[in-house]
Each structure stands twice: as structure tokens, then as C-alpha cells.
Amino acid sequence: MRAYLPKYNLTSATSLDHALQLLDNGNRPIAGGTDLMVLFDTGNLPEGNYVSIHSLNELKGICISDEYVKIGALTTYSELRQNEVIRDEFPCIYEAAKVTGGIAIQNRGTIGGNIANASPAADTPPALLVYNASLKIISSTDEKNIEYKNFHKDYKQTQLAANELIKEIILPRQNKHKLHYYRKVGTRKAQAISKICIAALANFTKEKIENVKISVASVAPTVVRCTKTEDYFCGKQYSQIDIHEAQQVLQTEISAIDDIRSTKNYRVRVTCNLIQEFFDLITEENNE
Ligand SMILES: Cc1cc2nc3c(=O)[nH]c(=O)nc-3n(C[C@H](O)[C@H](O)[C@H](O)COP(=O)(O)OP(=O)(O)OC[C@H]3O[C@@H](n4cnc5c(N)ncnc54)[C@H](O)[C@@H]3O)c2cc1C
CATH class of the missing domain: 3.30.43 (Uridine Diphospho-n-acetylenolpyruvylglucosamine Reductase; domain 2)
Incomplete structure (x- = not known):
């Protein structure tokens, strides 16, 4: 009603x-x-x-410096898609913007709203987590930066007080990764909320995987960074990696549920498949 x-x-x-x-x-x-x-x-x-707050210029625009990209909280998905630095250096954010809603939502919806709304199924949070984003939070008496990884406390609960706004999202630019991987799995390609959404980064040499970062949405009360799974891959030679072992570790870090969009079993299975796809892409690129 x-x-x-x-x-x-x-x-x-x-x-x-x-x-x-x-x-x-x-x-x-x-x-x-x-x-x-x-x-x-x-x-x-x-x-x-x-x-x-829709017309406030203080919360608009994307500022680029040598060290940081600062995204005003009112930046829309369409504006993120049009920004070359976002596209080239933060492809997971660019991809998230591309698959959020449809064109009308991308023209109107803001990244600040996506973060503050705190849905565990939102599409930008996994990307923001792997890029080590922080948030500038402002009130009438205070201005502070907090790391995005500490922002979500529980289902739909955040660090934001009722009198505070997200002013901007800050991304460090020293973000050299060989592979940026982003996948949203939903019912359709557009206008579908995620059943699972993953962002992952990897650095690797011919001999071994140096480091990875993995973050998943829709599999827990908040978006999660899968640090144990990351540790499983880090520093290992390719022959030492058993993807089934990695998937076992991953399952200890997620707590998917049944809801109107999907089932727990489907979410766990697909998240494991996506980790396999991520690892396959690393090995493919390594063999090129
Ligand atoms: C048809 C449709 C499709 C959608 N598809 C997707 C999708 O694919 N993926 C996805 O992730 N989301 C999707 N959404 C959800 C929504 O579009 C996004 O979450 C969007 O980014 C919200 O931004 P907004 O500016 O419209 O937020 P609003 O609706 O204006 O606000 C959302 C919440 O954030 C708070 N808020 C907003 N800005 C700030 C700020 N700067 N500081 C503090 N609090 C703030 C508001 O008080 C409110 O609680 C969809 C929505 C619709 C209607």
C-alpha cells in the first residue's frame, strides 16, 4: 500500500x-x-x-590527484561509467556501475545512496572493498574519514549517525593489479538485484600467485571480504593450489541464506564456481 x-x-x-x-x-x-x-x-x-541533498554541488564530482580519486557521494552510476580513470584503474567499480539497475536508475541513483542504504546485495560495495576505499563522513560539528571495511556493522546497520552524511568516497590510486574480476549473477542482465556479486583482484608471476583480494555480496548480512580465502591463494605456486580446498575455505567465510531472490545452496554453489572462474582466469592470463 x-x-x-x-x-x-x-x-x-x-x-x-x-x-x-x-x-x-x-x-x-x-x-x-x-x-x-x-x-x-x-x-x-x-x-x-x-x-x-540532490542539488548540493559540495557532494558532486570526481576529483583526481596523483594519490587519490575522490568520488562525491552524489555521483551517479552514469557519471562513474563516463569517467576514464574509474574505467581504467578501478574496472570493478566501472563494471558495478554498468550492471546496476537500468539506464534510468544509473542516471538517478548515487554511489553514496548505495553505500548508506547498506543492502548486503548492493553492487558497488564488493568493488569498494577490494580497492581499499575509505569514506569521508560529515556532520555540522565534525568531519572524519573511516575505512570502508569498518562501515557496515551488521544487516542494514552502519557507522553513520542520523546527523551525518557521506561526503565522498576516497580510493587510493596505487592499485596496480594484473587482474580485476567482477561478476554479478542475477535473474536478468538489467534491473535485477544480485543473487551473488563478487569483486576480486590478483597479482601473479609465472611461478606463483603473489596476492589476491576477494569480496562477495549477497552471501552474508553485510558484504564480506574473504581474507581466509585470500590467504589460501597468497604466495602459492600454481601446482600447490587445490581449487576444492580453496572453495572449502571460502564456505567458512560466508553465511548465505534462502530468501525471495535465491536459495542458500544456489548462492554457495555459485560463489564457489565464481572462485573457480577467477582462478581459471589467473592461470589463463599467466599462460599467455
Ligand atoms: C528499479 C531499481 C533497480 C535497482 N537496481 C539496483 C542494482 O542493480 N544494484 C544495486 O546495488 N542497487 C539497485 N537499486 C537500488 C538503488 O538504485 C541504489 O542503491 C542507489 O545507488 C541508491 O542511491 P540513491 O541516491 O537513489 O539513494 P536514496 O534512495 O536517495 O537513499 C538511499 C538511502 O541512503 C541514504 N543516503 C543517500 N545519500 C546519502 C549520503 N550522501 N549520506 C548519508 N546517507 C545517504 C538515504 O537517507 C537512504 O537511507 C535499484 C533500485 C531500483 C528502484
């Missing part, structure tokens, strides 16, 4: 300071609205006061 409109009050913030004041007074932020309007349509959006 749709929500009752007069129970809501929406103010459009004229500046970041204005938005932060309104947050102090109990307003909730709305950016692109692509998550919140679904809640509104189904009658599940809490009634009360909202502040639109």
Missing part, C-alpha cells in the same frame, strides 16, 4: 551547511530517491521530515 503523502515533509537543502542543520533537527536525507521511493510506494517509508 502506498504511503500517505501529507504525512511527509520534504525540504530541498540550499547548501551543505543547511542540509547538516536539518539533519541535526531530525530530517532524513534523500539523494536520488531510487531506494527511498520504492519504500514510499510500498508504504514502508517512515513518515516525517526529509531533506533533499
Whole structure:
């Protein structure tokens, strides 16, 4: 059932300071609205006061320096797709932007909203985790950086206080990896929420795998970084790797469930298959 409109009050913030004041007074932020309007349509959006941050220039744009890429929280998926540095240096983020929703969602939905909404099935978080992202969080009294790996505390619970906004996402640029792997598995290619989504990076030589980073969404209450599986691969020669052993380790790090989109068994099986595909790609590239 749709929500009752007069129970809501929406103010459009004229500046970041204005938005932060309104947050102090109990307003909730709305950016692109692509998550919140679904809640509104189904009658599940809490009634009360909202502040639109959508037109705030302080939260827009992608800034590139020698060391960092700083992505404003209001950056849309379409803007991420159009950015050459994102495409060339952070291909997992570029791929995530490409497979999120359809074109309309990509034009409206923001990366800050994707992070703050804290769905364990969201598509950018696995990519942000493997690239060691951090977040700039701002309130009327404080500004701080936190590592993205510490942001999600539990299902839909984050470090963000009610009076805080995500201002930007910071990506370190010293990110030289030979293989960037991103796969979303959903019911369709577009407009489907992930059943599983994985981002992984690898560095390797002819002799051995030097390091890997693996992060998976939709298999736990929050997106997870699979550090034990990473450790299994790191420093090993190819002949020492038994992919079935790696898959066993992986299964100790995920806690998939049955829900409307998929089953626990399917999720575990496909996540294991994707680790196999990732390893196959490493060996293929190594043999070229
Ligand atoms: C048809 C459809 C398809 C979709 N497909 C996908 C998909 O494939 N993959 C995927 O991951 N998601 C998908 N989504 C979900 C949604 O589009 C994304 O999560 C989007 O990035 C949300 O951004 P937004 O700006 O619209 O967030 P909003 O709806 O405006 O806000 C979402 C939440 O984040 C908070 N918030 C927003 N910005 C900030 C900020 N800067 N600081 C603090 N809090 C903030 C809001 O208060 C709210 O709680 C889909 C949604 C729809 C309707």
C-alpha cells in the first residue's frame, strides 16, 4: 500500500551547511530517491521530515590527484561509467556501475545512496572493498574519514549517525593489479538485484600467485571480504593450489541464506564456481 503523502515533509537543502542543520533537527536525507521511493510506494517509508541533498554541488564530482580519486557521494552510476580513470584503474567499480539497475536508475541513483542504504546485495560495495576505499563522513560539528571495511556493522546497520552524511568516497590510486574480476549473477542482465556479486583482484608471476583480494555480496548480512580465502591463494605456486580446498575455505567465510531472490545452496554453489572462474582466469592470463 502506498504511503500517505501529507504525512511527509520534504525540504530541498540550499547548501551543505543547511542540509547538516536539518539533519541535526531530525530530517532524513534523500539523494536520488531510487531506494527511498520504492519504500514510499510500498508504504514502508517512515513518515516525517526529509531533506533533499540532490542539488548540493559540495557532494558532486570526481576529483583526481596523483594519490587519490575522490568520488562525491552524489555521483551517479552514469557519471562513474563516463569517467576514464574509474574505467581504467578501478574496472570493478566501472563494471558495478554498468550492471546496476537500468539506464534510468544509473542516471538517478548515487554511489553514496548505495553505500548508506547498506543492502548486503548492493553492487558497488564488493568493488569498494577490494580497492581499499575509505569514506569521508560529515556532520555540522565534525568531519572524519573511516575505512570502508569498518562501515557496515551488521544487516542494514552502519557507522553513520542520523546527523551525518557521506561526503565522498576516497580510493587510493596505487592499485596496480594484473587482474580485476567482477561478476554479478542475477535473474536478468538489467534491473535485477544480485543473487551473488563478487569483486576480486590478483597479482601473479609465472611461478606463483603473489596476492589476491576477494569480496562477495549477497552471501552474508553485510558484504564480506574473504581474507581466509585470500590467504589460501597468497604466495602459492600454481601446482600447490587445490581449487576444492580453496572453495572449502571460502564456505567458512560466508553465511548465505534462502530468501525471495535465491536459495542458500544456489548462492554457495555459485560463489564457489565464481572462485573457480577467477582462478581459471589467473592461470589463463599467466599462460599467455
Ligand atoms: C528499479 C531499481 C533497480 C535497482 N537496481 C539496483 C542494482 O542493480 N544494484 C544495486 O546495488 N542497487 C539497485 N537499486 C537500488 C538503488 O538504485 C541504489 O542503491 C542507489 O545507488 C541508491 O542511491 P540513491 O541516491 O537513489 O539513494 P536514496 O534512495 O536517495 O537513499 C538511499 C538511502 O541512503 C541514504 N543516503 C543517500 N545519500 C546519502 C549520503 N550522501 N549520506 C548519508 N546517507 C545517504 C538515504 O537517507 C537512504 O537511507 C535499484 C533500485 C531500483 C528502484
